[in-house]
Amino acid sequence: MRCITIRQPWATLIAIQEKRFETRGWVTRYRGELAIHAGKQLDKAICQKEPIRSILAAYGLTIDGLPTGAFVAVCRLVACQPVLENDGETAILGHSERIITGQEYGFGDFATGRFAWELTEIRKLQEPVPAIGKQGLWNWDGKLLL
Template sequence: MKAITIHQPWATLITLEEKQFETRSWATKYSGPIAIHAGKKVDKEICLEEPFRSVLAEHGFTADNLPTGAVVAICQLGECHEVMADFGNYALIAEDRFYIGAQEYHFGNYESGRYAWELLSVKPIDPVPAKGQQGLWNWGGERDASRT
């Protein structure tokens, strides 16, 4: 199964279905099942900012108890949309003029020319320890995850 490593708290926000798009500087043509790997890096400062702090707290998380170094969810990678314009508090993605606003906007980097990867059907799993990698990588632990 393909996997992607995402720093915390963003990996947890995806797992909690509070974040629907992962923003990247590069596009992918891949679509299909993907494992969400929480990297070992936690941005503790952003965890104190709004809306991060309140959304994490709503689910019982702080910067100190986020899972790291583990696959935390399985989902479907849908379409990869180019960010067409960033207006400072909302963004326009894809040529079909789909707007990203409010909380979702704050949970990503929607600078023009970046890409928003749509994450669908997120299924949280009990964390499965794994070493992450840059880019899309192959995760061999999906058999263990299917038992959770």
């Protein structure tokens, strides 16, 4: 299975379906099933800011309860679009000219020239599965329980 490691709280925000676009400085042609791996780094300061603090709390999650160094979800990567425009509050993605605003905009780095990876069919794992992450897209041969 193809995988990507994402820092916390972003990996958990994907797992609970509050974040549907992962922004990266690089493009991928890969489309298909993708495992979301929570990296070992946790941005504690951002977890205390709104709306992230309230969103995590609504799911019964706290900073100390976020898994690190583990798979947290499986999803489908359906598109990877360049960010064409960004005015500081909204971003326009290439190909579809989709407009990103609000919470989703705040959960990514939609700077012009970056890429927005669209994630669908997000399924949170029953329990985090410990694993060592890697940079870029990587492969994992283990089993994940949905």
